[in-house]
Amino acid sequence: MKKFVCILFFAVSCAYLFGGAAELISAASKNTGKVAVFMKQSKTIELFGETVSGDVLVCADANGRIRWQTFSPYESIMICDGKELSQYEKFPEGWKKLSSAAREHVKKITAGISKMMLGDYSEYEVAERDGKIWLTPKDSLSKKAIKNIALTPAGDGATVKSIELSDTNGDRTLLTVVKIVKNPKNFESAFTDVFNFKVEEE
């Protein structure tokens, strides 16, 4: 779950937090309240040497509320409204809500995400090289799962165009930003309308 939420964080923060870079994008993040980011997700499995691709949508705000929706290759939704964490998986007979022992742990991490959403990256070592921003987790728990995260700035001084997460086990996940919607008109619905939410641009 930790790894997932870290991916989540960097996915949602990609629109804001880091930049050339890191400081510019960080500053931009503080001026944006809510965001919906559509991304292509490509997971490369070292054992196979192959990539599995899919589509995701992440909605997030500076209060630490997050909706992570996977459209393919399978359908799932994770919502953290700042207090409760809910997860849903789609089966042929319909959506199923999960219970998870990791919830309390995830809530703590989500609180950390909120900090980062406000421009606090103190839990990561930040370096810039090869035109990318490299993030390395400081805490031992995160280090067990994540080797590093490479952010590629979009060049506008405010966003990144991709996030590549390298696991300690050799697998890599590349999130490529397809579209960013700032302050969606129906943003609140992302946390209340679990199954029918669609991003409406202002």
Added chain:
Amino acid sequence: MRAVFFIVASFISAALYAQPAFTLRGNSYVQRGILEYGGEEFPITAYVKHFKPSAETAVVVETQAGSLAKIVLDRNGSEISLEASRAIPERIVHKTILRDIRAVLGFYGLLGADVVRMSKDSRGVVATLDFDGYSIKFSDYKLRNGNRLLPHTIEICSDSYKLKLILASLGN
């Protein structure tokens, strides 16, 4: 026209009945589902890759916390390599994930059971498999990958956990 129909129908029937009972074997695919363990539920993803020249099968099973196990089996289901995560000891991976993979792919001779009961449906594909308090139900078969009937839902029930997996996508 009627003759053509019967010929085509015969070929389709022959193709269906000629296929092995465990039709997922030989395919590369992604499954997604829910692991129920200790009264809690966790999303789980299985990535399966079949290597055609060697007929080896590689499997990566992961949760949101990361990889649980990476396993490579030879053409007969024997273990070539097994890498367990820190979360699960290797001996538990043998008793759970490796057993699940072998059972799903039909390597039931390696399950370590004296008696393995299997039932097939009218099309000749496996419907259930059970032994020693462990059972698998294969259902929701659909024609995929060149008219191959593949189970889209697999439900595993053991004494300590339940697993429900949906076929999410097929690879090459």
